[in-house]
Amino acid sequence: IESDICQAIAGAADEAALEAVRIAALGKKGSVSEQLKSLGTMSPEERRTAGPALNGLRDRVTEAIAARKTVLKAEGLAARLAAEAVDVTLPVRASALDSGRIHPVSQVIDEITAIFGDLGFSVAEGPDIETDYYNFTALNFPVGHPAREMHDTFFLPPAADGEKLLLRTHTSPVQMRTMQRQAPPIRIIAPGRTYRNDSDQTHTPMFHQVEGLVIDRSSHIGHLKWLLEAFCRAFFEVEKVEMRMRPSFFPFTEPSMEVDIRCKRVGNEVRFGEGDDWLEILGCGMVHPNVIRHAGLDPDEYQGFAFGMGIDRIAMLKYGMPDLRAFFDADIRWLAHYGFRP
Ligand code: PHE
Numbered sequence: 001i002e003s004d005i006c007q008a009i010a011g012a013a014d015e016a017a018l019e020a021v022r023i024a025a026l027g028k029k030g031s032v033s034e035q036l037k038s039l040g041t042m043s044p045e046e047r048r049t050a051g052p053a054l055n056g057l058r059d060r061v062t063e064a065i066a067a068r069k070t071v072l073k074a075e076g077l078a079a080r081l082a083a084e085a086v087d088v089t090l091p092v093r094a095s096a097l098d099s100g101r102i103h104p105v106s107q108v109i110d111e112i113t114a115i116f117g118d119l120g121f122s123v124a125e126g127p128d129i130e131t132d133y134y135n136f137t138a139l140n141f142p143v144g145h146p147a148r149e150m151h152d153t154f155f156l157p158p159a160a161d162g163e164k165l166l167l168r169t170h171t172s173p174v175q176m177r178t179m180q181r182q183a184p185p186i187r188i189i190a191p192g193r194t195y196r197n198d199s200d201q202t203h204t205p206m207f208h209q210v211e212g213l214v215i216d217r218s219s220h221i222g223h224l225k226w227l228l229e230a231f232c233r234a235f236f237e238v239e240k241v242e243m244r245m246r247p248s249f250f251p252f253t254e255p256s257m258e259v260d261i262r263c264k265r266v267g268n269e270v271r272f273g274e275g276d277d278w279l280e281i282l283g284c285g286m287v288h289p290n291v292i293r294h295a296g297l298d299p300d301e302y303q304g305f306a307f308g309m310g311i312d313r314i315a316m317l318k319y320g321m322p323d324l325r326a327f328f329d330a331d332i333r334w335l336a337h338y339g340f341r342p
Pocket of ligand 1: 170283
């Protein structure tokens with residue numbers, strides 16, 4: 001019977017077949033087991049020779065099965081590796097190229113964050129749904145002041161506690177939220193969505209701003225100007241930018257300025273550092289003493305500056321995109337053209 005079993009072991013094509021052979025030989029009712037059981041009915045003399053012979057048989061069969069099992073395992077693995085192999089020389093399927101793109105706004109927010117991050121700024125956040133207090137009152141907009149109307153605010157139904165709610169019209173409320181959350185020195189930027197009831201080629205009801213805020217005991221307009229120039233050079237990737245500050249008005253800064261950069265328009269493209277055009281890119285100023293006071297700080301001790309920049313606008317400028325409305329149309333063709341590879 002040994003040669004029969006050994007033939008069956010050698011012929012087992014896979015692990016399941018081998019297991020069947022094992023059960024047929026060594027299982028409870030297997031051929032080898034039956035023989036071992038018959039030892040009990042033998043005379044002591046018979047047993048003396050048959051016992052070692054049968055035990056030897058059982059051991060050899062067990063060993064042969066284990067050896068065959070190792071071989072089958074290795075063959076199985078080799079077969080799977082062959083079947084599942086990837087041919088890296090095949091051309092890529094067209095559908096595999098359809099990966100997602102990074103929206104220019106996300107890309108530009110990342111770029112801005114990296115540049116200000118290198119300059120020691122961290123990122124602060126505030127809610128899109130703001131209270132009238134944080135969006136206006138805390139920022140020194142007097143109640144009934146015409147500057148409130150200039151913002152074309154989307155008002156929302158009041159909160160349960162009567163708090164007047166709106167969609168924030170600028171990222172400036174994050175100034176106050178940050179000052180209430182952390183002690184000076186403060187150096188933050190706050191990128192995010194903002195909302196105004198306005199729509200044309202350069203305005204969408206939802207748009208993006210990045211706020212900047214520096215509060216300490218000594219930062220002044222000179223620092224602000226250096227910072228903005230350093231930012232523009234890094235962001236627009238130019239050696240030189242020429243900037244000018246025009247006097248302006250914001251209730252929460254005094255003095256207030258608007259900043260233009262010198263440029264030359266060539267089609268949709270804008271070149272910096274040359275030409276006779278001036279392009280407004282942001283509003284800024286020294287934080288108004290009333291704002292510092294509203295934050296619970298002493299304006300005789302602390303001072304600083306703030307700025308607010310339109311993210312979509314500088315994205316259009318940097319990447320030569322003519323129509324802001326296309327940013328938010330969710331048109332795959334536009335994104336395929338202007339989107340960034342991850
Ligand atoms: N919040 C202002 C705006 O939306 C911009 C600004 C920010 C101006 C910070 C001064 C300081 O127009």
